[in-house]
Amino acid sequence: MKQERSMSVGRGVVVAVSLLGCGGGAELESINALDSVGQEIVGGIEARPGSHPWIVSLQSHGSHFCGGSIIRTGPSNESHLVLTAAHCIADASSGLTVVAGAHDLTRPMAGQVRVPVKLTVPHPAYDPDTTMNDVAVLVLESPIQFNPSIAGGCGQSPNMRPNLAPQLTPGATPVPVCLPTPGEQVPDNVMTTVAGWGLTREGGYEASSILRQVGVPTVSSRQLASMYAPHGIRINPQAMLGAGYAQGGKDACQADSGGPLVVMGAQGYTLQGITSFGIGCARPGLPGVYARVSNYIPWILQQIQLHPLH
Ligand code: ARG
Numbered sequence: 001m002k003q004e005r006s007m008s009v010g011r012g013v014v015v016a017v018s019l020l021g022c023g024g025g026a027e028l029e030s031i032n033a034l035d036s037v038g039q040e041i042v043g044g045i046e047a048r049p050g051s052h053p054w055i056v057s058l059q060s061h062g063s064h065f066c067g068g069s070i071i072r073t074g075p076s077n078e079s080h081l082v083l084t085a086a087h088c089i090a091d092a093s094s095g096l097t098v099v100a101g102a103h104d105l106t107r108p109m110a111g112q113v114r115v116p117v118k119l120t121v122p123h124p125a126y127d128p129d130t131t132m133n134d135v136a137v138l139v140l141e142s143p144i145q146f147n148p149s150i151a152g153g154c155g156q157s158p159n160m161r162p163n164l165a166p167q168l169t170p171g172a173t174p175v176p177v178c179l180p181t182p183g184e185q186v187p188d189n190v191m192t193t194v195a196g197w198g199l200t201r202e203g204g205y206e207a208s209s210i211l212r213q214v215g216v217p218t219v220s221s222r223q224l225a226s227m228y229a230p231h232g233i234r235i236n237p238q239a240m241l242g243a244g245y246a247q248g249g250k251d252a253c254q255a256d257s258g259g260p261l262v263v264m265g266a267q268g269y270t271l272q273g274i275t276s277f278g279i280g281c282a283r284p285g286l287p288g289v290y291a292r293v294s295n296y297i298p299w300i301l302q303q304i305q306l307h308p309l310h
Contacts, residue, residue, distance in 0.1 A: 042200055042282040043250035044214035049103040051159040052195045052211065053147065054177035054271075055260055056082055056098040057105060058117075058138070064105055067196045067259025068098060069271050070144055072154050072176040073304045078143035079176055080309050083300070084258035085274050085291060086126035086136040096120070100144050101172035105197060106209045109172045116141040121303060123296065132239050134276040134291040136258075137303045147173035154178040155268020160193065161213065177260060178270040180294040186272045188220040192243050192263050194275060194288070198256030202281035214250045216243040216261075219287045227285050238295050241273045244287030251288045253281035261290045 058066040066088035073079050082098055089096075096117035103109055119139040126133045150156050155178035186192070195213040199205075219227075224242030225235040235242070243261060244251055252259070252275045261273030273290025280286065293300075 041194065041196055041198060041208070041212040041214045041251070041256060042202065042253050044194075044200070044212040045161065047103070047195055047211040047213045048159045048161060049109065049211075050101075050172040051157050051161065052213065052260065052262075053101070053157055053173065053175035054155075054269075055195055055211065056100045057102055057197055058082075058084055058088060058258060059097050059099060059114075060092070061095045062097075064197050065255055066257045067198075067255075067275065068138060069177045069260045069274075070100060070174055071179060071271070071300070071304075072152075073309065075152055076309075077146045077148060077150070078309075079146070080140040080143040081304060081307065082138040082140065083271065083274060083293070084136050084138055085134045085276055086122035087128065087131065087134055087276070088258040089120040089122060089136050089138070090128060092120050096138075098138065098140065100174045102211070103172065104210045111172045113144060113174075115144060119307070121307075123299060130234060130236075131277050131289070132236055133296075134239075135274060135293070135296050135299070137300065137307070139307045143309055144174050147175050150175050153268060155262070155265065155270055157269055160269070162215070177262060178265055178267045179297060179300065180265070180270050180272055182294060182297040184272075184294040186218050186241065186263055186294075188218055190218045190263060191215050192218060192261050192272065193269075194243070194252050194256065194259070194261045194273075194290075196252060196256030196259040196275065198259075199253040199281065202253060202283070214252070216245065216250055216288065218243050224287060224289070227287065228279075228289075231279055233279075235289070239292055240276070241290045241292040242287040243273065243290060244282075246285060248282045248284035248286070251278060251282035253278075 221237035
């Protein structure tokens with residue numbers, strides 16, 4: 001049971017991602033053609049460049065293995081803190097970097113930046129056996145500069161699909177994602193957007209060098225718990241959030257972990273989930289499971305205070 005749960009961010013994924021550089025484009029395009037309107041990662045679509053301006057690729061010695069999201073730490077227009085999944089950094093060694101402002105990992109964008117990770121801080125109650133509290137903060141060596149146009153804001157991305165009228169992208173300049181309020185509840189059956197450079201097929205070597213996104217609706221905690229119970233996995237509704245379709249087909253997958261699940265909120269796109277685990281990817285009746293960010297706001301604010309920029 002344990003290894004059925006797709007927690008591994010090990011060598012296989014890193015290999016898969018680096019293989020992708022040499023092909024797979026045709027495959028990705030045919031998926032695009034099948035679903036050009038909605039969002040569509042497994043069952044997803046290519047993101048518009050720069051339309052998830054808070055996302056980072058977390059890399060070990062230059063190889064992508066997880067995602068993360070830049071958060072605001074104060075009024076200044078820069079940040080040195082990234083949220084990711086604790087399981088991403090469980091056996092993290094040295095040589096971790098984050099890449100912000102990226103789209104195609106094989107072709108650096110203008111304005112793309114790579115920053116070394118100074119410190120990894122897993123949630124103290126993270127439990128690798130139950131995947132409870134799968135949240136971590138990365139403290140960067142130096143701050144990432146935000147797009148000057150966002151002032152004190154967060155979650156601004158006028159270009160994100162499925163918006164029909166793309167506007168001129170102001171380059172790939174990072175913008176922090178908004179954080180939910182403490183204990184904020186995302187209603188059931190609300191559309192969310194998940195993004196990442198992860199596998200486009202369960203068990204596949206078809207990882208994406210290009211940022212992809214997928215739209216998946218939230219699932220009630222009771223339903224989520226009843227879907228995972230037969231597999232011996234306990235869902236804690238305070239700590240976990242489920243999103244996916246009953247028929248499957250659309251989901252996050254390996255190497256998407258740590259990345260954002262966002263919902264449009266009052267101020268902008270809000271980080272309601274951190275990609276955490278699933279059984280396989282996009283299987284019917286098995287939604288993706290995300291760390292419920294609104295449960296961790298006091299801890300996140302504490303980390304912001306404990307790790308000041310200067
Ligand atoms: N845990 C996996 C990772 O490390 C991905 C989790 C998402 N899986 C899913 N089916 N939603 O990248």
